[in-house]
Amino acid sequence: MKKFFSVIFIIIFMAVAVYEYNFFTGGKIEQKLESLTPAGIAVTHLQTQQKPICRNTKTIGSGLYDALTDDEKKVYDIVYDTLINYKPSVFIYQNVKSDRVFELVSLVISQHPEIFWSRGNCTYSNAGKLIFNYPYSRREAQEKKELIEKKAKEIIEKTDVSGDEYERSLAIFDYIVKNTSYNKNAAEKMDEYFEASTIEGVFLNGEAVCSGYSKAYQYLLSLAGIDSITITGNASTPNGKNSHAWTAQKIDGEIYFTDTTWGDSYELSVDAEFASHVYFLMNSDEIEKTHKCDKIFSSIKSDSQTNNYFIRQDFYFDKFSLPVIRDRIKNSIERGEAGIELKFTNSVEYQAAQKSLFDDQNIYYILKTIDIFSKQIDTRNIIYNVDDTHNIITIFYCRK
Numbered sequence: 025m026k027k028f029f030s031v032i033f034i035i036i037f038m039a040v041a042v043y044e045y046n047f048f049t050g051g052k053i054e055q056k057l058e059s060l061t062p063a064g065i066a067v068t069h070l071q072t073q074q075k076p077i078c079r080n081t082k083t084i085g086s087g088l089y090d091a092l093t094d095d096e097k098k099v100y101d102i103v104y105d106t107l108i109n110y111k112p113s114v115f116i117y118q119n120v121k122s123d124r125v126f127e128l129v130s131l132v133i134s135q136h137p138e139i140f141w142s143r144g145n146c147t148y149s150n151a152g153k154l155i156f157n158y159p160y161s162r163r164e165a166q167e168k169k170e171l172i173e174k175k176a177k178e179i180i181e182k183t184d185v186s187g188d189e190y191e192r193s194l195a196i197f198d199y200i201v202k203n204t205s206y207n208k209n210a211a212e213k214m215d216e217y218f219e220a221s222t223i224e225g226v227f228l229n230g231e232a233v234c235s236g237y238s239k240a241y242q243y244l245l246s247l248a249g250i251d252s253i254t255i256t257g258n259a260s261t262p263n264g265k266n267s268h269a270w271t272a273q274k275i276d277g278e279i280y281f282t283d284t285t286w287g288d289s290y291e292l293s294v295d296a297e298f299a300s301h302v303y304f305l306m307n308s309d310e311i312e313k314t315h316k317c318d319k320i321f322s323s324i325k326s327d328s329q330t331n332n333y334f335i336r337q338d339f340y341f342d343k344f345s346l347p348v349i350r351d352r353i354k355n356s357i358e359r360g361e362a363g364i365e366l367k368f369t370n371s372v373e374y375q376a377a378q379k380s381l382f383d384d385q386n387i388y389y390i391l392k393t394i395d396i397f398s399k400q401i402d403t404r405n406i407i408y409n410v411d412d413t414h415n416i417i418t419i420f421y422c423r424k
Contacts (some may be wrong), residue, residue, distance in 0.1 A: 058163040058266050084253045084272055084279065085135040091323065096128060097117050103132045103154070107139050110162045110202055113155040118204045122148050122264075127320045129154075131405040134321075135339060136255045137239035138173065140222035141165040159218045168251065175227040176247060189275045190331045193282070193305070200226060200241050201287040201299040234285040235279060236270040242271055243283045254323065255281075257317035260355045270303070270315060280305040280327040283315070294407060298362040301333040302416055334367040342369050344377040350390045353375055353419070357401065374415035382408065387419065400424060 092100060095118040106114045116125060125148055133144045146156045159166065183199050185192040204226050209216030209232050219225045223230035226240035238254040245252045251275035259268035260300040272285040283303035290298050305312070307326040317324070334340040339352060349366065368374035383385045387406055395401040402422040409418040 026417070027387060028058075036357070038383060045177060054251070082249045084274065085117060085251075086252075088116075088131060088320070088323065099125060099128050100132060103129050104136070106154070107132060107142050107156065107238065109135070109156065110141065110165065111156075113153055115270075116148075116152045116154055125154065127318075130256065130318070131320055137223050137243045137254070138169075140168070140219075140239075142226050143218070143221050143235065169228060170229070172223060172227045172369060176223075176243060179227075179244060180247050184241070185243075190249055190305070190336055193245065193273065193275060194301075196244045196248060197282065197284060197287060197301075197304055198299045200284050201242070202231060202297055204288065205231050206285065206288055207233055207236075235286040237288070238269045238271050241282065242273075245271075245273060253321075253324075255317045255321045257315060257321070259283075259286075259315045265316075268315065270327075271309075271353060272321070272324050273305075275305065275331045275385075278330065279324060279326040280307065280328065280331060281311040281315070282306070283311075290409075290418075290420075298420065300418065301337075301365055301389070302414060303412060304333045305331050307332070310414065332367070338371070339365060340367050341373065343378065344373045346366065346380060346386060346390075349377070349381070352395070353390055354394045357421060363418060366417045366419075368415040368417075371415055374412075374417070377417055380408075381417070381419075391421075 085276065091099065098118050099120050100118055100175060102114055104114065120128070126146075127145060129144050133139065133142065140162055141158050142156055146154055148154050158165070168331045170331075179199060183195045186194055187195075194230055207217060207220045207225065209221035210225075210231070212223060214233075217225075217233075219229060219236075219371075220232045221235040222232075223236065225236035225242050232240065235254065235256075239256055242252045242254050251271060252271050252285045254269055255272050256267070256269050258265045259270075268283075268285070270281060270285070272281055274280075279302075282305055287300050289300050307329055309327075310332075311326075329335055332340070341348070352366070353364055366377065381390075387408075391401050391403045391406075394404065400423055403423045404424050407420040407422060409420075410416070411418070
């Protein structure tokens with residue numbers, strides 16, 4: 025009998041020893057959250073808060089939070105508390121699978137661009153230990169935080185955010201596009217250019233990748249009182265599908281999608297001062313032609329066009345009319361703009377516009393009759409771009 029109890033004791037002792045080893049070392053099985061690189065994610069609330077989400081206000085982020093299970097909500101809150109307080113690790117005891125834990129980390133980061141010291145990179149052990157990797161010390165992060173807040177305040181003060189939500193969004197969008205360069209080196213070597221995927225890249229360096237653009241846009245929107253969240257997924261380009269990040273935001277209570285990175289499409293090829301608005305305030309039908317979000321954001325949908333850029337600016341046409349197009353171009357030149365974007369509701373009118381303006385060379389007639397006295401536009405050089413996916417013609421003004 026004594027021998028029996030001795031065996032039982034040894035078995036219990038070994039089980040406890042294995043458990044303790046796993047508990048304190050994190051075990052041997054680890055998974056890295058690599059899906060967030062280089063796409064990254066973003067925010068809703070800018071200042072450090074005790075609560076990660078304002079439960080009394082229906083925001084895009086709170087809608088996603090409300091759809092979580094009770095255990096998932098607890099994990100979300102634990103992750104937020106860990107990141108906002110710069111804790112290196114935390115144990116997750118809730119009944120949530122590892123893949124879902126990573127998704128919840130992504131969700132936290134997507135709502136909080138102010139947590140720029142993490143883009144969500146972490147490891148998760150079989151013992152439930154979640155470990156975050158930070159590129160700076162807590163002191164360095166605090167110093168950068170103060171510089172970022174100062175810069176963001178300066179931007180808001182010198183950017184016209186006195187209009188309605190559409191006008192505020194447009195002013196912020198244009199500022200980021202015109203004052204940020206896409207960092208190609210960072211896109212290829214994210215570990216060497218960590219800051220490019222955060223608001224630090226935009227506000228302190230003027231260079232970023234897609235997640236940095238989106239987070240900075242979201243951060244400034246929040247300062248301007250506009251609800252938004254950064255979305256991750258992939259986007260179709262001429263080189264195939266790539267990881268990407270963009271923004272879902274609310275205007276007048278309706279959700280729209282904005283891609284600030286693609287607003288900077290012409291930075292190198294044409295004009296750094298030209299902001300493309302093709303991907304400014306799109307609905308789901310439009311954005312999904314080229315963008316596909318990660319599963320955790322798939323419930324965010326939009327069917328509104330009321331505040332789409334082309335509709336608000338009166339650059340949206342059911343039918344091509346040369347006199348009408350001339351009038352729009354004239355007004356655009358007189359406002360000192362670098363170019364104009366014209367969208368057509370159908371491919372027939374879009375093709376008719378291309379034929380008249382470029383094949384029949386009526387664009388020369390338009391520019392010469394508009395610029396007949398001031399001679400500001402070089403009418404010998406006509407630069408334009410056509411977007412067959414969205415039926416959009418972009419014309420750039422070559423100023424002398």
